[in-house]
Amino acid sequence: MQRRVFLRNTALLAGAGLLFQKQAAARFFRTSEYNIRMLTSRAGIFTERGGTIGFLVTDDGIVAIDAQFPDTAQHFIDEAKKKSEKSVAYLLNTHHHGDHTAGNIAFKGIVSHVLAHENSLANQKAVAEKANNLDKQLLPDITFRDETKLKIGKAKIKGYYFGAGHTNGDAVYHLEDEGLVHMGDLLFNRRHPFVDRPGGASMVSWTGVLDKIAAKFGKDTTYIFGHAGTGYDVTGKQADLVAFRDYLQRVLDFANAEIKAGRTKEDFLKNTSIPGVTEWTGDGIQRPLAAAWDELTSK
Ligand SMILES: [Zn+2]
Ligand SMILES: [Zn+2]
Numbered sequence: 001m002q003r004r005v006f007l008r009n010t011a012l013l014a015g016a017g018l019l020f021q022k023q024a025a026a027r028f029f030r031t032s033e034y035n036i037r038m039l040t041s042r043a044g045i046f047t048e049r050g051g052t053i054g055f056l057v058t059d060d061g062i063v064a065i066d067a068q069f070p071d072t073a074q075h076f077i078d079e080a081k082k083k084s085e086k087s088v089a090y091l092l093n094t095h096h097h098g099d100h101t102a103g104n105i106a107f108k109g110i111v112s113h114v115l116a117h118e119n120s121l122a123n124q125k126a127v128a129e130k131a132n133n134l135d136k137q138l139l140p141d142i143t144f145r146d147e148t149k150l151k152i153g154k155a156k157i158k159g160y161y162f163g164a165g166h167t168n169g170d171a172v173y174h175l176e177d178e179g180l181v182h183m184g185d186l187l188f189n190r191r192h193p194f195v196d197r198p199g200g201a202s203m204v205s206w207t208g209v210l211d212k213i214a215a216k217f218g219k220d221t222t223y224i225f226g227h228a229g230t231g232y233d234v235t236g237k238q239a240d241l242v243a244f245r246d247y248l249q250r251v252l253d254f255a256n257a258e259i260k261a262g263r264t265k266e267d268f269l270k271n272t273s274i275p276g277v278t279e280w281t282g283d284g285i286q287r288p289l290a291a292a293w294d295e296l297t298s299k
Pocket of ligand 2 (some may be wrong): 095097166187194
């Protein structure tokens with residue numbers, strides 16, 4: 001299925017973009033065996049295992065957003081090496097979780113910089129120190145707090161931080177010329193999310209973060225998501241942000257009502273559905289239920 005999608009999108013490349021960038025993109029994607037899909041003439045996504053990797057082909061090298069795991073990152077890098085003169089030049093991390101940064105190490109000696117939010121760096125370091133595997137990390141060497149601007153070749157990329165959500169260090173990257181925004185794990189498309197409270201997550205703040213993103217980038221933007229439920233896409237539009245925001249709010253409202261009604265957490269976690277939620281189903285419902293309960297009762 002992925003390969004068919006890839007071929008179809010490759011055919012679409014012919015019509016758009018500056019000559020060099022078109023050629024660079026074409027070289028990069030000619031015979032991919034991996035799950036690569038172009039979203040514009042120069043930018044796309046790589047999916048194998050872990051959080052979605054976004055990328056942008058520029059005339060100054062490829063920019064990768066997130067790194068999955070060492071083995072899958074290597075698949076991505078191998079493709080880049082074969083298909084593009086300049087390979088991967090920059091790596092941006094959306095947040096510190098292993099399914100997005102464990103693969104950073106595969107980019108060692110290849111990329112000139114690794115960028116992340118300052119809390120993402122602190123979290124990545126803290127988790128690695130605890131697991132005693134700091135030597136297996138390639139840590140970000142550039143961090144930002146509120147906003148950052150990169151110019152790579154002719155491409156303009158902006159990084160934003162809108163507050164705590166899935167963790168306390170979730171960066172959002174805007175590929176301005178492509179009309180693409182990589183949201184990392186700030187959006188789980190029709191799949192119950194992980195909520196990393198030890199990593200600074202806040203479901204209450206998360207709803208506000210989604211409002212800010214939707215308002216900032218609007219309806220014309222295509223958003224890249226870290227994860228999606230079976231049968232759902234890892235890209236989408238503003239309506240998907242609104243739907244996920246609504247889902248989070250319903251989880252919070254449900255927890256609030258049950259707390260007020262004097263239920264125990266144990267009983268609350270036995271719920272298999274959330275009132276008013278129809279599209280977020282399947283495994284993992286205890287994750288957001290527990291996180292909402294803990295957040296609302298810890299105040
Ligand atoms: Zn993830
Ligand atoms: Zn995550």
